[in-house]
Structure formats: structure tokens, C-alpha cells
Amino acid sequence: MPPDPPPPTELLVLAGLPREITERVARLLLAAPGTVVVGHDLRDVADGLVRRRVRTTTIGTADTPATRTDTTTDVRLAHGCVSCTLREDLLPELLRQARTATRVVLHLDPVLEPEQVCWALAHVLTDAPGGGRTVVTDVLDLRGVVTAVDSASWLDDATGDAELDDRDVARLPDDERTVAQVVTGQAEFADLLVLGGTASGWTLARTHAALARLTPAARRATLAAVTTDPELLGLRHLPTDARRGRVEDVHAPLLRGTPPLDEDCGLALHVFSARRPFHPERLHQAIDVLLDGVVRTRGRVWLATRPADVLWLESAGGGLQIGHAGTWLAGTGPDVWEAADPQRVALAAAGWDDRFGDRCQDVVVLSDGTRPETIDAALHAALLTDDEVAAGPAAWAELSDPFGWWHADPCEPTDGPTRTPAEHRHDRGGHD
Secondary structure (H helix, E strand, C coil): CCCCCCCCCCCEEEEEECCCHHHHHHHHHHHCCCCEEEEECCCCCCCEEEEEEEECCCCCCCEEEEEEEEEEEEEECCEEEEHHHHHHHHHHHHHHHHHHEEEEEEECCCCCCCHHHHHHHCCHHHHHHHHEEEEEHHCCCEEEEEEEEEEEHHHHCCCCCCCCHHHHCCCCCCCCCCCHHHHHHHHHCCCCCECCCCCCHHHHHHHHHHHHHCCCCCCCHHHHHHHHHHHHHHHCCCCCCCCCCCCCCCCCCCCCCCCCCCECCCCCEEEEEEECEEEEEHHHHHHHCCCCEEEEEEEEEEEEECEEEEEEEEEEEEEEEEEEEECCCCCCCCCCCCCHCCCHHHHHHHEEEECCCCCCEEEEEEECCCCHHHHHHHHHHCCCHCCCCCCCCHHCCCCCCCCCCCCCCCCCCCCCCCCCCCEEEEEEECCC
């Protein structure tokens, strides 16, 4: 019998805003022979320059000890675009390293969120070293995402208003994300959270309570624990519901895994659901309840003025974005149903409403201080009343809708949530 083919090269994605903690994790991973750590430093991106750094640890033999190399290469921005530059330089580099390494670690710049990167790894075709075109995950085995967290500051960052300009990180062109949006996005997509730094017992308890509800399928370990046992970083024993870099559709279940539904240290999950549309102006007025005392909001929204559109609502700390995320199945033809994800079709059929079809409100809020009943009352008050529902879609179409592209103050157009083009962003304060 022919010998079994060698296992594919493993790929780990390492993310995190705290540069020192993330770098310590990278060094722990680099200690294993056969490892390559690839990263891009974006701190000089304003000057049109990205620096690619490749660090390797070779596999030694009886005659040749393991050696380490560290190479930095300047890469000019392609088309003046950071995303294009990373795709055109990073993806081929990962494929090249896969030919000799046993594990490749993709060390993200602190301002990058792993979800967008993992989407590119699985969907963007690039030239393979041996010819042809492929996606990275067809060649490397994406084991998952490791995110570094600063125990002392993460929860304050996740609930705050700080801008990225306040930190020692790159300022990407047209990037209006806040620190809260970055740290929650990095943590939410993780398979392993590595908590470094020191914090009081109360801060640690609150941070763990928040992370357990934000990303319940992710494992958590201290930096000291992974230093003692670096094998924890290999993500070899994750639960069956681990994300492992998979980017989900907006119609996937909003509660991943089995998060605790009870309140702990002031942190609580609240699920808001309704089978009637929001009044656009009243929803706009109710948004402030999601911007104070809230860590994260995610969900699908239905506006009375847009009966066909699924809107994706997402907040972190004091910033909130709403963007178009596709269409409801109601009112579409058989071709749309056939192309839809089977899980979405099954859920839509199970909860089908004779009048509204699959249209509904499904929003999950992770609050920190704001009472769930306060959130629920504000969102319920933003729904159409019985009389407004009875007036019908023709009357709904005449309602004032502040969520259009034309709306400038207090909301400004910006890049949207990770999976949808956004229509605008709301910041804490300034609402009439």
C-alpha cells in the first residue's frame, strides 16, 4: 500500500489589540520547530508602506540544530488599498510557506479583525506556487483563531468610546471603527482567548462574565497557562461547536453555543424578538438604549418602510451600525429559496407567519449595567402599534425613514459591519 500522505500544514490566526501580549503568544508558537509566523505591520500605512515580517524556526536534525530567521520586507500599497495589498501579498506568502512549514501562524496587526481575514482565506482565489488558482484553506488546515486580551482593560475598552487614534496602532484610511468595535470583534471570533496582564479580582470576574456570554464556544486561558503548556495554543481539543475561522451567514443563530442566560457581575444577555416591523423614527430614537451600559448588540431588523430588506444591526460600546444584509424569503420566488442555506429555509418554514412570512425582529443584547427590561421596553415601544399595523404596507411606505443614505446628522455614512455594507453609524450622544 502507498504511504499515507503527510498531514496538511496547520494554519493559526493570531489577533489582539494589546501588542505586547499578542507578541508573547507569537513567540510561544514560534518556539515549536517547523513554525512560520507571518505578519504585516501597518503602522506606516499612511505613508503608503506595509512591512511584511516572516519569522521561522526550522526543524533540526541530529547533525543540524534548529535555527531561527527573521526577515522584514517593505511592501508598497497596491492601488492605495490596504485590503488589496494584504490579499495580493499575504495569501501567496501563506501558500509559499505551506510548502515547507508544519505550522503557519498568521499574526494580524492589532487593528485587524480576524473575521474579514478568515473570509479571504476561504474565498479569495490566488496563484498557487505549483500553478493554478486556489484558496488558502484548500491548502492549509485552518485550525482556528487565537485572540489576546488585556485582562485589566478589555471590558473598559469594550464598553467605551475611545477612538483608535488614542492607541499605538495604525490608522487605516477611512476607518471610523472605535476601540470597542475592534476588541469585541477580535474576541467574538476567537476559538481561544489568552488573557494577559494583571487585574483585580472583580475586574477579572466581570471580564470572564462578559466573554462567557459574548463568545461562549471559545476557551479561555491565562498567558501564564499557555506559557507553561504551549500545546494549548494548537487548538487541538476544541469543542465540536468551535467556529475554527468559519464566517457565518447573517441568518445563522444569534446565540452561538450555550451562553449563560443568567446575570453575573452585572452582565446579562437579552434576546428581543417580535413579529411586526419597527417604526423607523421610533427605532432611531430608541437606539440610545443600546449605546450606554451595553457591550454588544447583534441582530436582524425589519423596518416598516423596507418590507423586502433584512437589516443587520451591530453595536459595540458607544458605536452602532446598521446595514443592508439581503432580503427576506417572503415574497421571493423558488430560485431564491433553492439558493438559500438549508438551515435558514428550515428555520423560516418552522416560524412562518401567514401575513409576514419570515420577517421578524431578532436582536441579542449583552448589557453591562442597563437592565434587560429597559432595553426590551424601549425596543417594544419602537414597533408599529396595532393601529399602524392595521393600516397596512401602503401607509407604512409613507413613514419618515431616517436610516437612508441621505441622513447626515447625528449619523454619518461609514464602512459597515463585517458582513454587510452599512448605511450609517450612530455614536453615543447627540440624538434629538
